[in-house]
Structure formats: structure tokens, C-alpha cells
Amino acid sequence: MLSLSKTLAALLLCGAASLAQAAETAICYNCPPEWADWGTQLKAIADSTGVQVPLDNKNSGQALAQIVAEQAAPVADVVYYGVTFGLQAQKAGVVDTYKPKHWDEIPAGLKDPEGHWFAIHSGTLGIMVNVDALGGLPVPQSWADLLKPEYKGMVGYLDPSSAFVGYVSAVAINQAMGGTLDNFGPAIDYFQKLAKNSPIVPKQTAYARVLSGELPILVDYDFNAYRARYKDKANVAFVIPKEGTIGVPYVMSMVAKAPHRANAEKVLDFVLSDEGQALWAKAYLRPVRSKMPAEVAAQFLPDSDYARAGVVDYQHMAAVQEAFAARYLREVK
DSSP states (O other): HHHHHHHHHHHHHHHHHHHHHHBBBOEEEEEETTTHHHHHHHHHHHHHHBBOOOBOOOOOOHHHHHHHHHHSOOOOEEEEEEHHHHHHHEEEEOOOOOOTTTTGGGGGGBBBBBBBOOOEEEEEEEEEGGGGGGOOOOOSTTTTGSSSSSGTTTTTOOOOOTOOOHHHEEEHHHHHHBTTBBHHHHHHHHHHHHEEEEEEEESSOOHHHHHTSSSSSEEHHHHHHHHHTTTTTOOOEEOOOOEEEEEEEEEEETTTTTTTHHHHHHHHHHHTHHHHHHHHHHTTTTSSSSOOHHHHHHTOOOOHHTTEEEOOOOOHHHHHHHHHHHHHHHHHH
């Protein structure tokens, strides 16, 4: 009988511990460890706050689609995505308001005034190249270069109808080719030409595939290329195309009716904290509320290259995103 009592007591203690552990969880949609060094950020969140955030390999579009599908019974607590998806989530009514610590230090154009979304960092789009995997070919220097037959089967870009970086690619190429947010004809024409060059078009981050050499050329952000070069010691180059490109912010939101609201607040506070922002900077992202450390900035391309990177009206970019995605699927994919 005593043994049974001890067993029951042990089971109760294990159950209580499990419940306590579950209570210290926050679910983030679209926090992939290989993207923007989320793996390091999530470990720091756990070490600093005690909140465990499971890894999640969705892209921005998949994350938004899932929180919309689950809005009657939410699973996620927070979500990370490109700014246009944050604007769409706000419009869909699936995110709540929250103004984290250091809110006042976020520039006005990089947050919703009520707190439905706010930027945590930004990046500049360009061409990430595994030089060793080119087989002696020159590193491409322009969007036009990617259309050359010698790069057939070597070029990748993320799906513009689903992944935010894919849509950014379409906007950047379109702007560079003379289009506007109301005229995506140049981008559609470009992707149709690129389709003849047998591109690889994944939905999720292809960082590991570039490092392995499986995908020699990827349209991606500067922060992933610099991380590959300086942290993973790969022979990777980053190119800001001669025709120009754009820079964009990534944002986070509190999911409406978040199941673990208190833990979610700790996560959102941390990504904007001094420690969180320093980790983004070390991962070569431009933190939203602090300057890039000089030793990290020195590893970036020169300012003269970044002069070719502009910005666009993100509200307008969000408003035309669904129409572009439908056209891309209809005319390119």
C-alpha cells in the first residue's frame, strides 16, 4: 500500500511538472531555426525568460493561412512574417494589440499605431551565391545575368505566391525592370523567361541547400548570405543587383485569443530587448531599435552597393499582394 501511495505521489508530481512545463510555452508560427538565426534567438528566449518556443518551419503565407483557419480556437500565440502579411493579418482580424517594451523606440512607419504588428529587424534582398558550386562560372551581378543559359538549373527563388521573400523578389525585380506596384507586367515577363532556365522554387527557406551546393544561386537576403560566409565559413558571396533592389522589415504580432498570452508577451518583449536586438545584429539583420555594431557592419557590402536598395509603400505592397500571387500562379507556375 505504501509503495502504491509513493507511486501515485510520484505520478502526481510528474503531472504537475509537465503542466508547469507546458505553462512555460509559447507557440510561434514561422520561427525556422535556419532562417535569420531564429535557432539562437529561441535558445536565448528560453534561457532568459524560461519560455520554450518550439521551432516552426512555416513561411509567412502558411503562417497567416493557419492562424486564419484556427481563429475560432487559436493554437499559436505569436507570429513572425514579412510586413505585408502583418498588414493582411490585421485586416483579417486574427491578431491582437500588444505594445512591447521599447515600443517608443520603434520608428513610426515600422509599427501599427495600435500594436497589431511591429518590426523587429529588416534585410535587403539580393543574390546569394555559393561560389564553389558555380563550377568556375562568374558570380552573377544582375537580375539579367540569372537568365543566361549557363546558369540553367542553378538559380532558386522562393515561391512568390506563398513566401514573403518570394513576393519581395517579385517586387524588387519588377521595380528594377521599370514596373510599379500597379503594374507587375515586367516581373511576370521576367519569371516567364527565368522558367525556361529551369529554376528551383521552394516554399521554405533554402539556406542549407545553398551551403551544401545543391542550390548554387538563391535570391535571398543579405543576412542569410553574411551568416553563411562569416559564421558557417562557406564560400558564399552576396550581390546587390546592378539594376537595383529593395529592403523590407519583418514584423511580429500577438495572435488574437493567444492561449499563452503572458508567455507570448515575454517573447515579444525579448525580441526587442537589448539582448534580443544584439542577437539579430550578430545574425546580420538590421535591428529595428539599435544601430548595427561597427564590427558587424564592417562585414557588409559597401554603402555604395546599398545605395541601389530602395524602399516601397508597404501598405500598397500588401494591398496588391493577393492579386499578384494569383497572376503568378496563373501565368508563370
